[in-house]
Amino acid sequence: MKYCPTCRGSCVKLSSSLASTLPPQTSRGRHLTRDFLWKNMAVYGPVVKIHPVVLASIADSYERRNEGATRVIGTILGTIDKHSVEITNCFSVPHNESEDEVAVDMEFAKNMYELHKKVSPSEAIVGWYATGFDITEHSVLIHEYYSREAQNPIHLTLDTTLQNGKMNVRAYVSAQMGVPGKTVGVMFTPLTVKHIYYDTERIGIDLLHTTCASPSRTNGLTSDLAQVGTSAARVQDMLTTVLAYIEDVLSGKVIADNSVGRCLMDLLNKVPFIPAEDFESMLNSNINDLLMVTYLTNLAQAQISLNEKLVVL
Amino acid sequence: MASRKESGVSSSNTLDSPVKQIQIEGLVVLKIIKHYQEEGQGSEVVQGVLLGLVVEDRLEITNCFPFPQHTEEDADFDEVQYQMEMMRSLRHVNIDHLHVGWYQSTFYGSFVSRALLDSQFSYQHAIEESVVLIYDPIKTAQGSLSLKAYRLTPKLMEICKEKDFSAEGLKKAAVGYENMFEEVPIVIKNSHLISVLLWELEEKSTVPSKHELLSLSSSSHLEKSLQMLMDRVDDMSQDIVKFNTFSRNTSKQQQQKHQYIQRRQQENTQRQSRGEPPLPEEDISKMFKPPQPPPRMDTLLIAGQINTYCQTVKEFTSQNLGKLFMAEALQGHNS
Numbered sequence: 001m002k003y004c005p006t007c008r009g010s011c012v013k014l015s016s017s018l019a020s021t022l023p024p025q026t027s028r029g030r031h032l033t034r035d036f037l038w039k040n041m042a043v044y045g046p047v048v049k050i051h052p053v054v055l056a057s058i059a060d061s062y063e064r065r066n067e068g069a070t071r072v073i074g075t076i077l078g079t080i081d082k083h084s085v086e087i088t089n090c091f092s093v094p095h096n097e098s099e100d101e102v103a104v105d106m107e108f109a110k111n112m113y114e115l116h117k118k119v120s121p122s123e124a125i126v127g128w129y130a131t132g133f134d135i136t137e138h139s140v141l142i143h144e145y146y147s148r149e150a151q152n153p154i155h156l157t158l159d160t161t162l163q164n165g166k167m168n169v170r171a172y173v174s175a176q177m178g179v180p181g182k183t184v185g186v187m188f189t190p191l192t193v194k195h196i197y198y199d200t201e202r203i204g205i206d207l208l209h210t211t212c213a214s215p216s217r218t219n220g221l222t223s224d225l226a227q228v229g230t231s232a233a234r235v236q237d238m239l240t241t242v243l244a245y246i247e248d249v250l251s252g253k254v255i256a257d258n259s260v261g262r263c264l265m266d267l268l269n270k271v272p273f274i275p276a277e278d279f280e281s282m283l284n285s286n287i288n289d290l291l292m293v294t295y296l297t298n299l300a301q302a303q304i305s306l307n308e309k310l311v312v313l
Numbered sequence: 314m315a316s317r318k319e320s321g322v323s324s325s326n327t328l329d330s331p332v333k334q335i336q337i338e339g340l341v342v343l344k345i346i347k348h349y350q351e352e353g354q355g356s357e358v359v360q361g362v363l364l365g366l367v368v369e370d371r372l373e374i375t376n377c378f379p380f381p382q383h384t385e386e387d388a389d390f391d392e393v394q395y396q397m398e399m400m401r402s403l404r405h406v407n408i409d410h411l412h413v414g415w416y417q418s419t420f421y422g423s424f425v426s427r428a429l430l431d432s433q434f435s436y437q438h439a440i441e442e443s444v445v446l447i448y449d450p451i452k453t454a455q456g457s458l459s460l461k462a463y464r465l466t467p468k469l470m471e472i473c474k475e476k477d478f479s480a481e482g483l484k485k486a487a488v489g490y491e492n493m494f495e496e497v498p499i500v501i502k503n504s505h506l507i508s509v510l511l512w513e514l515e516e517k518s519t520v521p522s523k524h525e526l527l528s529l530s531s532s533s534h535l536e537k538s539l540q541m542l543m544d545r546v547d548d549m550s551q552d553i554v555k556f557n558t559f560s561r562n563t564s565k566q567q568q569q570k571h572q573y574i575q576r577r578q579q580e581n582t583q584r585q586s587r588g589e590p591p592l593p594e595e596d597i598s599k600m601f602k603p604p605q606p607p608p609r610m611d612t613l614l615i616a617g618q619i620n621t622y623c624q625t626v627k628e629f630t631s632q633n634l635g636k637l638f639m640a641e642a643l644q645g646h647n648s
Contacts, residue, residue, distance in 0.1 A: 056340045
């Protein structure tokens with residue numbers, strides 16, 4: 001990576017490999033924001049993988065906080081791997097925070113953990129979370145408490161105050177620093193955060209995302225055929241974007257990118273070339289199967305309603 | 314002009330039902346999905362409690378917590394205590410602690426059972442607006458979230474209250490398999506903060522959105538569903554055979570009674586003509602014990618289950634037909 005001459009290293013100019021991961025504009029050597037630095041810093045420590053349900057829980061408990069509380073804290077549960085920590089659940093813990101002191105309801109935390117263990121015995125305490133932007137001195141105290149519960153606890157922050165117009169998710173571990181024996185302190189080192197999903201979670205999130213679009217923030221669950229319709233519309237949108245890109249490249253407006261070209265080649269090759277008759281026969285046999293099944297189910301339904309009527313007689 | 318009333322498990326919202334719509338928060342959906350994914354692999358059924366509140370004619374579900382699986386120890390005591398503790402703790406963090414129902418996962422759509430009926434009845438008896446949310450993970454994995462909310466119809470509630478499950482009781486209340494459960498429409502609502510979160514996730518997510526919905530492979534799922542349907546139909550036919558034997562036995566018995574009475578009368582007239590005292594009237598009912606009528610409730614449940622299977626299979630086939638025609642169009646352009 002090269003250093004930018006104008007600000008002497010406080011921003012970083014991109015090498016070409018990194019440039020391809022970003023939309024075309026930023027690869028021109030603009031000064032980068034702190035967020036980008038955050039994303040690409042090499043950090044030592046486990047990778048933190050978060051499930052969306054944890055973040056939604058935290059946001060929800062922030063919304064339900066007591067009067068006068070500026071932030072909420074709670075415990076995060078999950079599983080620890082060799083190189084990563086997967087966070088799958090969390091619960092909030094009531095606490096009081098003022099200028100000079102902080103009080104956390106430890107009993108409550110213990111109780112809740114016991115209850116959660118009954119449902120999922122494989123989840124363990126891996127750390128704690130707090131909403132808000134900064135790490136305060138109180139955080140250090142709370143972190144100490146949690147280091148008694150778990151080895152090397154992870155501190156997760158969710159920025160609900162929306163600084164910089166974004167809701168940032170950050171994770172830290174604490175490290176000792178300073179001169180041993182004299183002045184020691186605690187430093188929170190950042191970790192890489194990844195969002196991971198189960199397949200079904202991904203589908204759930206897609207559905208929830210549709211509520212963002214509607215003005216009343218609601219959305220009903222659509223019927224079966226309509227869902228195929230919306231999916232097809234989505235694919236159609238994607239195809240139009242790709243076509244527009246191709247048109248631009250052909251007319252010279254955009255420089256062709258080889259990797260995109262290779263992807264397009266793959267895409268076209270994926271549509272199998274089947275001779276027309278074979279395809280006809282396959283299509284027909286599938287359609288026949290489905291029609292037969294529909295017929296049989298209708299028959300079964302007619303049968304049971306008949307049975308009903310006869311018995312009642 | 315007579316208006317056609319739509320029958321069936323879907324739609325008909327009776328006027329006396331206190332709940333016309335269910336509003337679920339995104340958080341609840343995510344929690345249910347996670348619970349099944351982590352603890353319910355295989356054909357295990359996972360259950361949990363729904364918390365929320367009732368606003369006018371809407372039931373709002375704002376949170377939920379899972380139940381531990383039934384273990385070998387005495388689960389009853391644990392369950393009640395677990396529930397009480399959980400609700401008390403949640404109250405401390407300002408989460409709605411009003412019970413409004415429960416959720417259950419299902420395997421290929423089979424959920425109409427005696428256990429479900431009993432649980433839902435006890436819930437609905439205690440809290441009038443409660444619902445049971447049925448989550449189908451297999452259908453969800455195929456591309457679209459499958460979450461349905463059911464309540465017992467008032468007629469069925471009455472029958473359960475009186476515990477009168479015999480044929481006459483059911484006939485009196487005119488409950489067919491079609492009006493056992495009523496489905497309540499669901500709407501998902503998210504707060505602003507959660508919407509912000511969703512946009513963030515959309516930006517940062519490295520996993521592309523799933524297009525499972527457009528996959529053409531259908532045979533394995535169809536096979537499984539049809540197999541379950543066949544099992545149920547077998548149960549149903551066994552029930553029908555039982556009922557047939559019962560009705561045959563009753564009619565045979567009637568005939569026998571009739572014959573006996575006639576013979577008695579004949580003998581009596583003969584004896585009278587000969588001047589002997591007539592034989593004492595014997596208690597007929599003690600001689601001919603009427604056979605036990607088979608319980609009708611199970612048949613009703615089986616019929617309801619078959620109905621749900623058929624509905625799901627039909628939905629599935631209609632989706633697949635649509636997809637096949639799309640594939641045809643795609644091929645047509647290429648060839």
